[in-house]
Amino acid sequence: LRAGRSTIHEPGLDEILQSTIADGTLSFTTETAEAVAEADATFIAVGTPSLETGAYDFQYVEAAAHEIGRALRRPKRHIVVLKSTVTPDIYTRVQTILAGETEGSGAQVEVVSNPEFLAEGTAIRDFSQPHRIIVGAVSAAARQFMEGLYRPFTKREPGVLQLTDPKSAIVTKLAANSFLACRVGLINELARYCDAVSADIEHVRAGLASDPRIGHLFLYPGPGYGGSCFGKDLRALRESAREHGADLSLVPAIEESNLRHKLYMPRRIERQLEPLAGRTLAVWGIAFKARTDDIRESPAVDAIEYLLERGARIRAHDPEAGRRAAQHFGSRITLCGNKYDAVDGAAALVIMTEWDTYKSPDYHELHERLSGRIIFDARNILDVLEVRQAGLTYVGMGRGCAT
Ligand SMILES: NC(=O)c1ccc[n+]([C@@H]2O[C@H](COP(=O)([O-])OP(=O)(O)OC[C@H]3O[C@@H](n4cnc5c(N)ncnc54)[C@H](O)[C@@H]3O)[C@@H](O)[C@H]2O)c1
Secondary structure: OOOOOOOOOOOOHHHHHHHHHHOOOOOOOOOHHHHHOOOOEEEEOOOOOEOOOOOEOOHHHHHHHHHHHHOOOOOOEEEEEEOOOOOHHHHHHHHHHHHHHHOOOOOEEEEEEOOOOOOOOOHHHHHHOOOOEEEEOOOHHHHHHHHHHHHHHHOOOHHHEEEEOHHHHHHHHHHHHHHHHHHHHHHHHHHHHHHHHOOEHHHHHHHHHOOOOOOOOOOOOOOOOOOOOHHHHHHHHHHHHHHOOOOOOHHHHHHHHHHHHHOHHHHHHHHHHOOOOOOEEEEEOOOOOOOOOOOOOOHHHHHHHHHHHOOOEEEEEOOOOHHHHHHHHHHHOEEOOOHHHHHOOOOEEEEOOOOHHHOOOOHHHHHHHOOOOEEEEOOOOOOHHHHHHOOOEEEOOOEOOOO
16 A cells, blocks of 8 residues: 555556655554544544344454554544444444543544445545535534535535434435345346346336436346445344344345345356356356456356356456455366457356446457357346347346347
């Protein structure tokens, strides 16, 4: 990081790292005390993975709160901003930890909730041109501080920053992710229905999207949602609701529906090509979505695991996620640096991630190299007619009677 190189693939991030390091605005240390002692505020943005129960594992947030508290043992005002996605109880827990660590020192520490809404792949735009910044703070001083901090991003549209209480801010984040996951889950179920009754989900989507109450965003059928957020946030919301006696049935259903949907495409491939044992399949895309190298909970990973279990051989390509895929799969799959090499001699091509480079392939080359002449397009990114004109069979997601 000190050399200005990001450890993740995020478009534009290296450039920002390099310029802010060069102008002295940004520096890195592994010593918490060094980072915190002279600061006015500390952001906690550590991971909140799932426990086996589905609840968040708060050990990293708690450890960070202890470290920060130990660094603040002197009479000084300080704000601790919870950026990690959490459930409301952790707000109180972090307050208690900080109070315990700074007891008797004269430190005045306030915890503020400021959930993060950026999406991987568009993180920089999402952060610098935000639709909303949610700040949950109690004291006027903390609210004023947060408003000042974000002013460069809110100058033109002051309404972007919304002030609320800490727990409502926390729930807003969980609400946003469950809402979005619900849209994805519903369009995916409708895609399966379209397959069953020979309708075309792409036409249905266009009709749906032109209703202003529905709109077009987050309405694309695909292989199921993945990534490090939707799944774990929905599971944590479910568990938190259960602990507090709130009876939710839709939230757990979204997650169950998505888990089922993730196996929909691999099962179709199996039905079409069985037996899979000994067959070679090409997979384009391993990241959970385009413009990131993140493969956490990626539907492509689940699909590949399913196909491997049935004895298929996988030749895969991803423009950015190759290193992470190699760590996950080891020698169980063959990773190819060139997308057409992955297709060589394969019984089928399976497209799992909507990378631009897959959207208009050289069909002549595919026809030459893809032995099985069939494409499973889990993202509906190819033009059905073009695929057919190239002499290849097309299987999309919910495109039962695609025209
Ligand atoms: N990834 C996203 O797109 C996204 C979007 C919105 C919100 N969030 C939330 O942000 C949080 C972080 O997500 P992520 O995807 O970046 O997770 P991550 O696991 O990729 O990164 C967390 C980082 O925190 C570091 N860390 C852990 N304990 C630490 C400590 N005590 N001191 C210093 N560093 C420590 C880890 O080394 C790791 O680099 C989660 O709560 C997540 O839900 C993530």
